[in-house]
Amino acid sequence: MKRPSAKLKTPRATPTPKRARRPIARRAAAGLYALEVFSRLKRAHPEARCELDYETPLQLLVATILSAQCTDKRVNMVTPVLFRTFPTAAALADAPREDLEEIIRSTGFFRNKAKSLIGLGKALTERHNGEVPDSMAALVMLPGVGRKTANVILGNAFRKNEGVVVDTHVGRLSLRLGLTKEVDPVKVEQDLMPLFPHEDWALLAHVLIFHGRRVCDARTPKCKMCVLSEICPSSAV
Secondary structure, eight states: OOOOOOOOOOOOOOOOOOOOOOOHHHHHHHHHHHHHHHHHHHHHOTTOOOOSOOSSHHHHHHHHHHTTTSOHHHHHHHHHHHHHHSOSHHHHHTOOHHHHHHHHGGGSSHHHHHHHHHHHHHHHHHHHTTOOOOSHHHHTTSTTOOHHHHHHHHHHHSOOOSSOOOOHHHHHHHHHTTSOSOOSHHHHHHHHGGGSOGGGHHHHHHHHHHHHHHTSOSSSOOGGGOTTTTTOTTOOO
């Protein structure tokens, strides 16, 4: 007699584990560590500031757009002539493309940047009476302006801490210091904000950038002269 075949059970799908919240003790320890890092960097770089030269929010916005894939030093060599030639948003909006490209050529990607600056001038003139808006929502709607650029403008021109500027230096140091495991700038920013006082977010970016340019180099970090060497998990000392 034939035995009835056993029914095969369909295996249950293993639920995707939810990301566990960091225990309170570990969150507290991370916060204390972050504040110690910030304290040491402030003492090491008391002169930390935005290194782009500007006098108005518009000038800072233009300089920040030009700084993409370019050094602040090079931008500062270009902007005096640029600001004299096109001093207002309306002047930028009406700028002859060839003339603008020639002035900013040495900053790299000059054609794209010229297009962004002319578009910026038009948007500011048409939507904001030629003035730079002081809100994240309005800034990120402008040509050539993303969240990082908006954070630069808000934190420096308007003294508003809406977020943390995450450029290549801030991202690199945040990883090396163990402040984040992320590489996406937006996710790095989300990890940094809860660790530092809201009123210090702009200064935090400045000290990290200063330290990244002067000590924690991308290729050869100077760990022996670093004020964080004894607490940094990536220290080679």
